[in-house]
Amino acid sequence: MKKFSLGLMIVLLLAFVAGCASDGGEKETTANQKITFGVTPWTSTVPPTKIASLIIQDMGYDVEEISADATNVYIGLSRGDIDVFMDSWLPAHENLLEKYADQVEDTAISYDDVETGLVVPTYMEDINSVNDLKGKEDLFSNEVYGIESGANVTGIINELLESYELDLKQVNSSEGGMLAQARRLMENEDPVSFFGWRPHTMFNQYDLKVLADEQNFFETAAVHVITNNELKENAPDVHQFLSNWHISLDEVEEMIVKIEDENADPEAVAREWIDNNQDKVNEMIGK
Structure with a gap:
């Protein structure tokens, strides 16, 4: 009888230890996930x-x-x-x-x-829509600036330029590279158009406007x-x-x-x- 009781106690003890190990293992798995x-x-x-x-x-x-x-x-x-x-x-x-x-x-x-699309500085008073770029492409050296070429928006901008029949080429770089080029031009109040979106510090740092897009390439x-x-x-x-x-x-x-x-x-x-x-x-x- 004593041997049986001792054996039963050992089995219960081992089961308790295994249960504790199992609980700890689950917590560790969650922590390491x-x-x-x-x-x-x-x-x-x-x-x-x-x-x-x-x-x-x-x-x-x-x-x-x-x-x-x-x-x-x-x-x-x-x-x-x-x-x-x-x-x-x-x-x-x-x-x-x-x-x-x-x-x-x-x-x-x-x-x-969220507003997004091609933007220009507000000092370009006569440019308020994408249509307004037509015939004025040479003011922009026939370029608009965009973010990295792998971004989905790059294709949208290229489609927009083609659909509006604009003699403009998209120049792609990183977000920082695009803004650096735009900044250089805006410092002299030169014409520039580039891809803009909120939320972004560009709208805090510069007076910009999003160009109206009559063909709805850029929706809200x-x-x-x-x-x-x-x-x-x-x-x-x-x-x-x-x-x-x-x-x-x-x-x-x-x-x-x-x-x-x-x-x-x-x-x-x-x-x-x-x-x-x-x-x-x-x-x-x-x-």
């Missing part, structure tokens, strides 16, 4: 990505950022290499969303009513959160948080100004937003 963000080379991508990243880290996950242009971010989403993209512009990215519709999910609208945009289809199963709490994600355009633009113009640390700016908006954060994570 990695959520990967796609990050495009645009200033608008940084604040939402940093805020979401910090919140997800506070939820117990590791986080990684992968830098790429929008096309390659979508490819990464479709392959499962990237979990989240916080800065998808629709309708500009509709073709990418449709192409990978079986692998990605349009999870939330971050903010909407909305910025969406895109996730791969595996995230809902692999990290349901993260998926729920991102489904509830929202932020205002003005808030994003204010943070861009702090990061770009005041050289503030992006994570410090993001953490400040989280601290000042804890009720909104709790709502988004479902507390």
Whole structure:
């Protein structure tokens, strides 16, 4: 009887230890699970990505950022290499969303009513629409400036130039390169046209106007959160948080100004937003 009791106690003890190990293992798996963000080379991508990243880290996950242009971010989403993209512009990215519709999910609208399109400085009083560029192309040295050639908007601008029959060539570079060239011309109040969008410090730094687009190549945009289809199963709490994600355009633009113009640390700016908006954060994570 004593041998039986001793044996039973050993079995129960081993079961208890195994159970504890199992619980600890599950927690460790969650803690070590990695959520990967796609990050495009645009200033608008940084604040939402940093805020979401910090919140997800506070939820117990590791986080990684992968830098790429929008096309390659979508490819990464479709392959499962990237979990989240916080800065998808629709309708500009509709073709990418449709192409990978079986692998990605349009999870939330971050903010909407965003102006985007070709811009000129306000000192060009006679240029107020894309049609006004017709016959005046030589004023611009027959060039308009755009962002990286891999961006979806590059194709849209080329289609616009062709459809309006404008004798203009798009010159592509990085966002910073485009703005540096535009800045040089605007300092002398020379004619210049380039791709502009909000949220961005360009509208804080310079007096700009978005050209009216009678053919609607550029509609009012909305910025969406895109996730791969595996995230809902692999990290349901993260998926729920991102489904509830929202932020205002003005808030994003204010943070861009702090990061770009005041050289503030992006994570410090993001953490400040989280601290000042804890009720909104709790709502988004479902507390």
